[in-house]
Amino acid sequence: MKSAWTKLAIFAVVLSIFVAMVPMTMAQDDSFRPTFELTGPAADGELAGVDPTGVTFDYWHQHTGAREERLNELVAEFNANNPWGITVNASNQGGYGDIYQKVINGLTTGELPALVVAYQNQALAYLQGGGIEDLDVFVNDATWGLNEAEQADFIPSFFEQDYAPDGTRIGFPPNRSAEVLYYSKTGLAELGYDAPPATWAEFQEMACAWTNSAEGRMGYSIRTDASNVAALTYGLGGDIFDAETNTYMYNNPATVEALSFMQALYQEGCANLIAESFADQNDFAAGTNLFYMGSTSGIPFVQSAVAESEAPIEWGIALIPYADVPALDIYGASVTVLTGPNITVEQQLAAWLFTRWFTEPEQQSRWAEASNYFPVRISTTDELGDIFAEIPQYEDAWNVLLSSTGFFEPAEAGYDVIRDEAAAAFNKVLTEGADVETTLEELDARAVEIQADFQ
Numbered sequence: 492m493k494s495a496w497t498k499l500a501i502f503a504v505v506l507s508i509f510v511a512m513v514p515m516t517m518a519q520d521d522s523f524r525p526t527f528e529l530t531g532p533a534a535d536g537e538l539a540g541v542d543p544t545g546v547t548f549d550y551w552h553q554h555t556g557a558r559e560e561r562l563n564e565l566v567a568e569f570n571a572n573n574p575w576g577i578t579v580n581a582s583n584q585g586g587y588g589d590i591y592q593k594v595i596n597g598l599t600t601g602e603l604p605a606l607v608v609a610y611q612n613q614a615l616a617y618l619q620g621g622g623i624e625d626l627d628v629f630v631n632d633a634t635w636g637l638n639e640a641e642q643a644d645f646i647p648s649f650f651e652q653d654y655a656p657d658g659t660r661i662g663f664p665p666n667r668s669a670e671v672l673y674y675s676k677t678g679l680a681e682l683g684y685d686a687p688p689a690t691w692a693e694f695q696e697m698a699c700a701w702t703n704s705a706e707g708r709m710g711y712s713i714r715t716d717a718s719n720v721a722a723l724t725y726g727l728g729g730d731i732f733d734a735e736t737n738t739y740m741y742n743n744p745a746t747v748e749a750l751s752f753m754q755a756l757y758q759e760g761c762a763n764l765i766a767e768s769f770a771d772q773n774d775f776a777a778g779t780n781l782f783y784m785g786s787t788s789g790i791p792f793v794q795s796a797v798a799e800s801e802a803p804i805e806w807g808i809a810l811i812p813y814a815d816v817p818a819l820d821i822y823g824a825s826v827t828v829l830t831g832p833n834i835t836v837e838q839q840l841a842a843w844l845f846t847r848w849f850t851e852p853e854q855q856s857r858w859a860e861a862s863n864y865f866p867v868r869i870s871t872t873d874e875l876g877d878i879f880a881e882i883p884q885y886e887d888a889w890n891v892l893l894s895s896t897g898f899f900e901p902a903e904a905g906y907d908v909i910r911d912e913a914a915a916a917f918n919k920v921l922t923e924g925a926d927v928e929t930t931l932e933e934l935d936a937r938a939v940e941i942q943a944d945f946q
Contacts, residue, residue, distance in 0.1 A: 495519055504909060509882065522640040522869075526848040530752040533634035538840060546841040547578040548834075549604035551593070553586055553800055553824075554862075561861030565854055579606075579843045587848070594829070598622045601832045606842040609827045611653060613901030614661040615946075619904065624830040626660040629843035633698070637847070644868045645850075648897020653825050655902065656734060662825030663846055666690045666855075666864035669897075670722035670820040671888055672812070673775055673783040673793060676805035679711050688810040691752055694782070694812050698863035699761040701781040701902065710724035710761040711782040715917035717910035718900065721858040723749035723821035725898040731913075739909065739938035741916070742931035750920050750927045757921050764921060766905070772796065778804045784811060786822075787888045794882055810895060817895040823864065865892060905945035909938050 497769035527670050532542045566581045574943050589614045597622040603909030607619065617623045630636050646667070674687040676837040677703055688694040698710025709871065720741075724731055729745025732738070756762040763773045771788035783793070790808070798801050802874045810817050848854060854872030855866035865888075866875070872889070879886035902904065916934045919925045 500866060503754050510671045511720060522638060524638065524641070526844060526851060527572065527636060528531070531634045533632060536632055537628050538632050538633075538635060538836075541836050541840050543577055543837050543844060544575045545577075546837045547580065548606060548838040549592055549840050550555070550579050550581040550606040550826075550845070551584040551604045552581060552608045553583065553590060555666060558679065558824070558862045559583060561858060565849065565857065567846075569848055571846070572689060573844070574639075575841070577844065579841075579845050584706060591616075594622070595829050597618070597831070603829050603831045603834060605834050606831060606845070607827050608823045608824050609662060611662065611899075612714075612904055612906040614653070614825070614827045615655055615902055616904045617829065618659060618661055622831060623659065623661050624827055624828045624839050624841070626663050628659065629828070629840065630663070635840060635843065635847075644870050646865075646867055646869060646892065646897065648819075648821050648899065649865075649867045651819065652899045652902075656737070661902075662823050663850075664823065664867045665825040665846070665849055666862060666867060667821055667890070668786045668788040669822070669866055669892060670718055670784065670811065671787055672809045673785065674807055674809055675775070675778065675781050676807055677778065678781045678804065680805075687807065688812050691812045692887045695752075695756060695759075695761065698756065702761045707779060709763050709774065709780050711756070711784075712780055712920060713757060714743060714765070714771065714784050715908055715914050717913040718820055718822060720746065720749070720913050720917055721898075721900050722784070723800070723816075724809055725755075725818040725820055726811050728814050728816065728818065730898075732903070734901075735901075737942070740863075741934045741938070741940075742915065742928060746931060747927050748933070753917075753929065754920050754924070758924070765803070770827075776800055776804075777807075777860055778802055779792040787865060787885075790888060791863050792881060794817040795882065798923060806884065808884045808891060810891055816818050817891075819892060819895045819897055821899045823895040865889065903945075904944070905941045908941050908944075912937050912941070 518917055533539050545779065552562065562581060570578050584593060587610060590608060593608055594603065594617060614623060636648050649664045649667050653660055655661050672687060680695065682697065682700050684697060684702065688697055701708055702710045721731055724746045727745035727748055729740050729743045731746065733740055733845050753762065771780065771783055772785060772793060773791065773796060774780040776793055777800050797806060826837050826846055830918065850867055852868055852871040852874050855868055855871045859875065903923055912934055916930050920927055
């Protein structure tokens, strides 16, 4: 049985095919309404009479370095130019785990921001604690929301990701990343190939040929984290979770096939384990490894490492090999509008208006430049010329995104813990040569226990 998330992904690819037929001049579509040109208050609906004028609200985020600098620039611009005199107080509150704990505490104390960064499983925990405002109240509002053309401009899988099983929109996407294949054009050309692998058979052939071509070379260093498990599964037409029955199903034919393939590749000596953090990325950039799998947000880091290498390689971005449908594991934190005794509906509306403005193409291109994340709106393509010129692989990744089906991992409370268990299972398959089906069956049983702890 396909999960609700998979059904959304199927819907997304149909919609993305339609969107791909629309000229990229969508950025000039007259039906697009700049946030700063909206006028209110709304005359009817749930937001009737709500006036955001003069409102101040807090925004908790995890960004540091160049990302925080650019975010602060955008916040200052919004504060200076929005016509309602809204003031956003944006502040770094630590990592995702730190923020999660502060919000959980705040559900009791009432000390909460109106807007907060959150992964979907974290936002679900806030929903269970009564701390989430359904963002569709704002997204679909005739006065303050997004009209049909504006909604269609969002990458479909991004736009549909933040729904809880009960239909509540628990977040909104400011950006996203995806799991992709990095490949050495230099290495493939040396082996006589002119394109990256489209199938796992080709991947194995190329990886082994590279490993055997010279001492010290390795085809691939195996990623074993849960996102890679999910990405491999989606590419082979499976899913790790059935939302209709609220059941993890790692022991499915696609995941069994994926882990069995990696186990065989490892035992054949054409792949190895990652010795330390970022060793796989560094070995790829140095020209030692032929392939690397990782997030698109790491593209600039790979570019920098390649440039610093003694023998820089030519490299590219492609889809991870797939069976029938081009598939991408899409991930990334969203922003969530909270509710509580210290948060007014005016502050919630102000938080939405900032979010709406932040996701407009011009702001998205500037955010992408600093953050390395994907923009969330298709028409941002027209604003990405400078990034494409500076980092051609980013353009490759963007085109891969627009031509693929987006899948996303379970938005379930407790998934953080289950992720660790999934990575441990994958490592067991590799390091101990454990039976794949038995290991995944044990993982599913462990997932049931973890789910019970979060109910």
